[in-house]
Amino acid sequence: MEELKKLPFFSSVTIPKPILNQETSVAVSLHPADQLLRKKCFQCHLDSPPVKGQYRSQGCAACHFEYSSKGLYEGKDPTISTTEPGHARFHKIRTIPSRSTCVQCHRAFSLQTLSIEGHEELEAPKQIEPTNQIETPATVSTPEVIKSNLVNGTKQFPLFAGKGQVIKDVHTARGMDxxxxxxxxxxxxxxxxxxxxxxxxxxxxxxxxxxxxxxxxxxxxxxxxxxxxxxxxxxxxxxxxxxxxxxxxxxxxxxxxxxxxxxxxxxxxxxxxxxxxxxxxxxYLDAHSIPQHQTRLECSACHARWVVQCPGCHQSIGPDPAPAPESHFFDIGEPALMIGPRGKVTPMLMQPERHLTVTDERANEIPILGRKGNKIGYYREWAFTNPHGTSGSNLAYALNPHSIQKQARSCTSCHLSPETLGLGTGDIKIGKNSTGKNDFIDTLDRTDKILKASQFDPQAKVSIRGESIAGTDQPKARTFNQEEIIRILRVGNCIPCHDRYNDPVYQDIDQSYAFARTVDHRRLRQKILSLGQPLE
Structure with missing residues (x-):
């Protein structure tokens, strides 16, 4: 590299006036990635000042100096103003950063209520089934939301109505940082x-x-x-x-x-x-005795109970220099699963498809109008792929969502759920061919979320034949292939009768499948089913 050039601005209207007054030549790219880098990414990943209304330092001090939510000094040094925002809480370096410092960048974790010190004694949560709290579908058309507020001194992010408070990670609930x-x-x-x-x-x-x-x-x-x-x-x-x-x-x-x-x-x-x-x-071997789980699953595949989903846009780009008000609503739900970078099943962060499509009813581009109604350009759709040739806008990432619970998710939530497999919401139709060649998924008709004709559900990351729809930049990470999808769903046939982790049928699943094809098993199943039938 011969020269390191400055990052260009998205457009001329996004250039701050101080920069225009100081520099004679300012590069403009007209690419939304440069706007996204400046407004979002660099707020955490580079030595840059925080956004307006937030307070933190830069470099090493970003972690080792602590700021209050108001950015005011709370110490006794008479030379430091206690009314001027932008000062650390104390003129002192913290050896170990607090959790309130960590969540300035790792924001999804701040959905779990924390105090400003992060050391409050928290009552351990009752081990309840959380699905009623975290699986209620959000209203997408006109969502009511829980507004951002302060809980125990920490700003909370808005959630869709009906979600309530998320269940704390078991480590957080016990006061761990x-x-x-x-x-x-x-x-x-x-x-x-x-x-x-x-x-x-x-x-x-x-x-x-x-x-x-x-x-x-x-x-x-x-x-x-x-x-x-x-x-x-x-x-x-x-x-x-x-x-x-x-x-x-x-x-x-x-x-x-x-x-x-x-x-x-x-x-x-x-x-x-x-x-x-x-x-x-x-x-605790009773709950961890299934051989396939021991070798193929990360612990978080079963014990992570919710993951953040962001159904809205992360960056609003308008024609005017004045930024439009932004509200980013979080949704939460049980994690879908995928193969992670270490080759084991792990929770998935299901990123929504990135798109920009603004056209009229005849698919003509709609011009961008300025404040006075003058045409200043056109919207464009930025479609791209990643280096692997898969989608660069429909993304899937393996992660540990820090939502660990002692009580693991249910067997049916994995082995009988198309959403968990990354297939999207719908009903799985199993064909007569045992290879899965004729299997298909009948997706729900959610036209309010489908922006273009597609055979897949808007949340789908993989087809039922194991063809990856989503892209990822994590080495060795991928969605499930067809063999894995068939293997996972096949276990679902056994769960209605064998719903305990320590059931002996799971110790040698191949032997159990062989027995399932025998007359003895067919008679046993018929006997069990007949017990629930009314007597004539």
Whole structure:
């Protein structure tokens, strides 16, 4: 690269007056991506000032200086104004950032009520079935919303009416902070270059909880200069010492706050000092005994209970320099699933299709009119594909939505749900051919959401034949293929009778399928079904 050029502006009307007054030549691209980068992406991903009405610093201080919602100084330094917005709460660097700092960028997590300090004692939620709260369809045409408000000192984002409050992640409900799981190497790097941000995250569910076959990996501190000792000196409560046994992360580093105490694995709050005894998966084999689940599923595939869905547009672009008022409504629902970057089934972030189509009834382009009614241009549709040749506007991402519950989702929500498989909303019609060649999905007629003729549901990410509709930029991540779709749906035939995780039929599913084809099974099934019939 010979020259690093400045990012161009979208159009001449979007150039701020101070820049026009200072610079003689300002580049204009007329591409909406440049508008999106400036107005949205760079608010989190680069050293840039926050949007108007929000307060944070830049660079390292963006995390290690804390700001109040009003941006006012609350300390006792007489040289710092307490009435001028834009100052940190205190003229002091925080060693460990608070959760209120994290959610400035990781905003979906702020749907769970947090205090400004993030350390309030929260009552553990009752383990209830949350589907009635999170699966009510949103009214799309004219949505009533819960307006943004302050809950426990934290600004909440608007949800569609009828959604209520989201169920807190089990870790949040017990008073744990973001930094109690995520390490300094997650955030600030470990000296390696990763092509994707998720690759740098070293904590896994298995780091603390183990899996169905093994307990968490642990390693003993043998040197006084071990980093697990050094960083723990900044934690509230006792610090680590030589001979302590620490849990080991996925990157083979010792965790600094997850250790063995009195023969049990505990996680210690870095900012609270609270000791949380960690339940171990191997001690609960009844719920984790299905062999296929052990090898093919991420923990979050079953235990993540909701994910954010954004049905509206993220960026409004108008012809006038004055920005139009924006309201971005969140929807929440049980996650759809896909294959994640690590090759296991994981929750999916179902991004809506990106589009810009403004035409009249004859498909003629509608001109853009200025305030005085003068024509200043035309709208354009920006269609694009990603490097893999799949859609760059219909997107699907694997993620952990941080909505973990002790009670896992139901078997039917995966094995009998087209939405969970990424097929969209509709009824699955199974053909006579066992290969699935003649299977199809009869989608619901939702013309208010379908903007162009399509055989697929607007939320579909994959066809029933396993043909990917959505694109993703995560290496090795993909939607389900046809073989996987058939295999998942086939289990749904067994669930009406075998609805327990520890049912022995799931220990050898091939043997169970073989028995299902026998006369003995047919007679047994007929006997069971006849028990529910009225006597003549």
């Amino acid at each position: 973001c930094t109690d799981c995520h390490t300094l190497f997650d955030i600030m790097g470990d000296g390696n270059i990763y092509s994707k941000q998720h690759e740098s995250v070293e904590v896994r569910c298995e780091t603390c909880h183990g899996d169905a076959l093994t307990y968490p990996s642990i390693s003993q501190i043998t040197q006084a200069n071990d980093s697990a000792i050094r960083v723990s000196k900044y934690y509230k409560g006792s610090s680590n010492k030589v001979d302590d046994w620490m849990a080991v992360s996925a990157h083979n580093r010792k965790m600094s706050n997850v250790k063995v105490q009195n023969g049990r694995i505990v996680a210690i709050g870095k900012q609270t000092g609270k000791v949380h005894e960690v339940p171990l998966v191997k001690d």
